[in-house]
Amino acid sequence: MSAFLSLRDVWVEYGDKVVLERINLDIAEGAFVSVIGPSGAGKSSLLRLVLGQDAPTRGSITLDGVPLKPECDSNRGVVFQRYSVFPHLTVLDNTVFGLECERSRFIGRLFGASRRAAIAEAEEMLQAVGLGDSLHLYPAQMSGGMQQRLAIAQALIKRPRILLLDEPFGALDPGIRNDMHKLITRLWSDYSLTVMMVTHDIGEAFALGNRVLTLDKWRHDPHAPQRYGATVVYDLPLTRKGAPAADTAPAPHEEADREESLSITIDIIDNN
Numbered sequence: 001m002s003a004f005l006s007l008r009d010v011w012v013e014y015g016d017k018v019v020l021e022r023i024n025l026d027i028a029e030g031a032f033v034s035v036i037g038p039s040g041a042g043k044s045s046l047l048r049l050v051l052g053q054d055a056p057t058r059g060s061i062t063l064d065g066v067p068l069k070p071e072c073d074s075n076r077g078v079v080f081q082r083y084s085v086f087p088h089l090t091v092l093d094n095t096v097f098g099l100e101c102e103r104s105r106f107i108g109r110l111f112g113a114s115r116r117a118a119i120a121e122a123e124e125m126l127q128a129v130g131l132g133d134s135l136h137l138y139p140a141q142m143s144g145g146m147q148q149r150l151a152i153a154q155a156l157i158k159r160p161r162i163l164l165l166d167e168p169f170g171a172l173d174p175g176i177r178n179d180m181h182k183l184i185t186r187l188w189s190d191y192s193l194t195v196m197m198v199t200h201d202i203g204e205a206f207a208l209g210n211r212v213l214t215l216d217k218w219r220h221d222p223h224a225p226q227r228y229g230a231t232v233v234y235d236l237p238l239t240r241k242g243a244p245a246a247d248t249a250p251a252p253h254e255e256a257d258r259e260e261s262l263s264i265t266i267d268i269i270d271n272n
Ligand SMILES: Nc1ncnc2c1ncn2[C@@H]1O[C@H](COP(=O)(O)OP(=O)(O)OP(=O)(O)O)[C@@H](O)[C@H]1O
Pocket: 014, 019, 037, 038, 039, 040, 041, 042, 043, 044, 045, 046
């Protein structure tokens, strides 16, 4: 069976600077993949490739066996660390707007029965993210956690198959982060999503993901630091009670036992 999302010998280069090299990944549908690694390793660059915001310099990316177009589409939704909501629109209008743009590409507005259907869908989604009582608030009237719930609703309203999260909870207080972890875990299951999440928080990576990828450089040239890029140095499938193991591509260090891999991963993060 071919992988849902597949990256083959993918490289990202800016001029003579190699950011990512030799990325080979097969991601199963329904996986929750956490991506960790030192600052500047190229985690967001990897996410941008899957989003279609950037194209690889070399290599290929396929979704369901079909080459991924280097443009954003409704297969992929994204939530960034900074709130990406429109300040002049209410919670409900922020969410309906995504559907209007998708369903009425030229004027960006829906009318009559189509608009009523879009509003009903948005209300259901806002209920699902815990904003059912806040439909008429503006973003400035909401906490950071509420704004991030809204950003998640905006991403999910278009029913993406892949949800991309770039440090989505990095700006939130620990208590709120906990609530958001529960929310995203529930949505992952309820909406049968495939999730890729970049995080600096190793605890979050292991708590939420059923597969954890570490990006880092294998090789360094002290005289030309730009010469080598980062790649997947560890690829750890995780199992949880009641959850199936993630379906992973062969890890570069399959022979290393899981505990050793884990402690090395933690060292990489600690050293940066
Ligand atoms: N448009 C660009 N032009 C040149 N270099 C770029 C560009 N975009 C990213 N880079 C470089 O690519 C490298 C990887 O950046 P990226 O943001 O993907 O890393 P990251 O692992 O997500 O970092 P952080 O954890 O700090 O957010 C960085 O050195 C960055 O300066």
